Amino acid sequence: MSQRNLLRGAAVFAVALALILVGAAVAPYAVQLGGNDSADTQNAAKQAFDADELVATPGPESGEVAMDSNAAPKTVLIDVAHQNDVSESDVQPLVDALVANGHQVKYLTREDAQRDFNASLRRADAFVVVNPERPYTSDQLDGLRSFEDAGGRVALLGDPQSAGTTSILGLITVSVSSGTTGGDAGLTSDYGVSFGSSSLYNMHDYYLNYENVYAAPEGDTALTEGVDEVVFRDAAPLSISDDSVSPALVSGGETRVESVRKTGPYTVAAQSETVVAIGDADFLAPESAYEADNEVLVGNLADFLVSGDKESGAPEPATPEAGAPAGPAPGSTTGSAPTRGTTPTPA
Structure with a gap:
């Protein structure tokens, strides 16, 4: 046998072996997708592209802020x-x-x-x-x-x-x-x-x-x-x-x-x-x-x-600054306006 024929035979054998191996690998999936499993295949494809079926998996930086206190409304x-x-x-x-x-x-x-x-x-x-x-x-x-x-x-x-x-x-x-x-x-x-x-x-x-x-x-x-x-x-x-x-x-x-x-x-x-x-x-x-x-x-x-329990009425109304005249008493009918000293000075 010539060297050319020998090489040609080796190549044919390698191609045939590759086809056998590929067929063996694909065969299980071909069996699974055939016959009565076609409906399951269609459903799986639908879920893969249906946004309503998708579920987001929380990442490591997700969570929920939860409170343990059962305190009355504050x-x-x-x-x-x-x-x-x-x-x-x-x-x-x-x-x-x-x-x-x-x-x-x-x-x-x-x-x-x-x-x-x-x-x-x-x-x-x-x-x-x-x-x-x-x-x-x-x-x-x-x-x-x-x-x-x-x-x-x-x-x-x-x-x-x-x-x-x-x-x-x-x-x-x-x-x-x-x-x-x-x-x-x-x-x-x-x-x-x-x-x-x-x-x-x-x-x-x-x-x-x-x-x-x-x-x-x-x-x-x-x-x-x-x-x-x-x-x-x-x-x-x-x-x-x-x-x-x-x-x-x-x-x-x-x-x-x-x-x-x-x-x-x-x-x-x-x-x-x-x-x-x-x-x-x-x-x-x-x-x-x-x-x-x-x-x-x-x-x-x-x-x-x-979780605190603050006393009612605190803090009391601010008092007039030292030296400033006090404003009218609560309920007073006088027409004068309260002095600036009765309220905090703007920052």
């Missing part, structure tokens, strides 16, 4: 009166959870604050402050102090830039990374917390990018019940100077402060009986609320806001 007042760098959509997961559980959410406008700040607080059980850019007046600070002393719940949330420029309404001092403080002392003696003005970052353990730091519970607080790990996209470190305030969330040991690049774990959330302070506001937004255990943290914050 009113939560969110401050938008002090040029707060926050929109309604930025806190929607928190608002939705509160409303779904029978509570009422209202927004304090600038007009309300100028008209009668204390009256707005009297109708509320909790007060939420997010990224303010205009300071409170002394009368408003007094009213908020009375509100908290009467059992009202207060939540203070601020990003580093906001904390560095507003002193968090004068309620707490601002602590820069070196440990110095600035701004109006306000209620520091009562709250014992200060916000850092520089962002935290972590080059070793982060979520998506190094500015998104992880934080884990510290100690045992109601704010972190059921939380293993949360993500803060722009976190400010907190300093605690009062034994009544407990750290609630602490960043990892490789976290650094942007201004001085000092490594260490940093407190990013703290809690007392009536006050919660969190050095981040972005975790409330819909795009961040379902990362890690953030939705659990949002639910716990909602539970905290409605």
Whole structure:
């Protein structure tokens, strides 16, 4: 046999062997799709292209903000009166959870604050402050102090830039990374917390990018019940100077402060009986609320806001400023208008 014929025979044999192998592989599927299974095949094809039959599989960043509290209906007042760098959509997961559980959410406008700040607080059980850019007046600070002393719940949330420029309404001092403080002392003696003005970052353990730091519970607080790990996209470190305030969330040991690049774990959330302070506001937004255990943290914050029992009638109406004449008594028929000293001075 010539070499050409020998090669031709080998090629024919290889083609025949390939056809046999392909047929053996396809045969089971041909049997399955034939005969009485044609109807099932059509149904499967229909489901594959029928939108009504599709079921979305939740990803790892999905979840639900749930509340455990069975508290009676309460009113939560969110401050938008002090040029707060926050929109309604930025806190929607928190608002939705509160409303779904029978509570009422209202927004304090600038007009309300100028008209009668204390009256707005009297109708509320909790007060939420997010990224303010205009300071409170002394009368408003007094009213908020009375509100908290009467059992009202207060939540203070601020990003580093906001904390560095507003002193968090004068309620707490601002602590820069070196440990110095600035701004109006306000209620520091009562709250014992200060916000850092520089962002935290972590080059070793982060979520998506190094500015998104992880934080884990510290100690045992109601704010972190059921939380293993949360993500803060722009976190400010907190300093605690009062034994009544407990750290609630602490960043990892490789976290650094942007201004001085000092490594260490940093407190990013703290809690007392009536006050919660969190050095981040972005975790409330819909795009961040379902990362890690953030939705659990949002639910716990909602539970905290409605779990208080504020005394009725607090805070009392603001008193006239020193040296200012008092306005007419309630029910007076005199035609004179109340003096400016009877209401808080606009910020």
